[in-house]
Amino acid sequence: MAADVADREHETGVFRLADGARRALAHERAGRYREAWRHWERLRGEDAERADWNAPLAASYLRYALAWTADGGEGSLAEAEAALVRGMSILTIDLTGSVDDVTRLMMIARACEQRCILRAFGESWTAAARDALEAGEAGEVVGDRRQVAAAGAAATAALDLVALSAPSLATLAAELAQSCLRLSATLQAAGDEDAALGLEMRAEAVLRGSGATPTESARPTLVAIDGGAEAGEKTPPRRPQLRVVTTPKG
Structure with missing residues (x-):
């Protein structure tokens, strides 16, 4: 019985976290960034020892700031800069374990x-x-x-x-x-x-x-041999030279 209760509680917790993430993403896709941040911050704050939500929360702040223009709708210039600072601070903390x-x-x-x-x-x-x-x-x-x-x-x-x-x-x-x-x-x-x-x-x-x-991607060519083109000048092959270097016996 106790195991069944624990399993149900675990499944409920996983479902709640997944639902919270879906809601955050839905708000963000609709351009409601403040609502998205509220959901991400809640998920991040419910288990302070887990860093799972740092990356999506920081990415949400930065997506908003990178997309912001004065004629683009939601938020002010000050809010865009604040989102940049918030996103960078979260990422910087998150980088301490994996620089x-x-x-x-x-x-x-x-x-x-x-x-x-x-x-x-x-x-x-x-x-x-x-x-x-x-x-x-x-x-x-x-x-x-x-x-x-x-x-x-x-x-x-x-x-x-x-x-x-x-x-x-x-x-x-x-x-x-x-x-x-x-x-x-x-x-x-x-x-x-x-x-x-x-x-x-x-x-x-x-x-x-x-x-x-x-x-376009650069295609590797042996320019010294092929000349880089069929009609171009070709570099004649050079005979290998061998030199023996000796040191006098002391």
């Missing part, structure tokens, strides 16, 4: 990038401004340029950490490079030319290091 978690590091880097963008453009960060920045055209910077520069430095360091921690850049190259280019355009608009140039160089290095471009 090599590249997915979470990338989320933190994107959050730092977005904070720099929001500091730069403020209430002028609209859907049109976001589309223009994706194309490499930044609008007028309305924020404090020192704060923009500081946020840009933090974002650059976070992106560097992702690149250093990732076992392979093949799957992250395009996203990393795009983040670097958005950040570069933002800092250039804020007058920080050196930082902008450094980020452009990082984007190029990431793409070269991954062996891919944003549009």
Whole structure:
């Protein structure tokens, strides 16, 4: 009897947690982020020893902040920045046991990038401004340029950490490079030319290091032998040379 009661209580608890997660996701998909956060926070707070809900809660905060524009509906600029800080703080705590978690590091880097963008453009960060920045055209910077520069430095360091921690850049190259280019355009608009140039160089290095471009994968070729094209010049094969190096007996 006691075992049956325990099993039923366990099943009830699992069902309640699953139902809470479904409700949170449903609210988020409908754009009701505050309701989603309330459900995630409740799930996270019911069992403080479990970290299961840290990642979805932090991701929810960051999705809201990354999607926020002044003409996009729910929330203010201050709420978007607060969501960035909240999401980053949860992820940073969650990373203490697994500092090599590249997915979470990338989320933190994107959050730092977005904070720099929001500091730069403020209430002028609209859907049109976001589309223009994706194309490499930044609008007028309305924020404090020192704060923009500081946020840009933090974002650059976070992106560097992702690149250093990732076992392979093949799957992250395009996203990393795009983040670097958005950040570069933002800092250039804020007058920080050196930082902008450094980020452009990082984007190029990431793409070269991954062996891919944003549009196509690079096919490995033996250029020294094939010349890279049928009609091109071919490098003649070289005869191997053998040299014997000896040391005099002392």
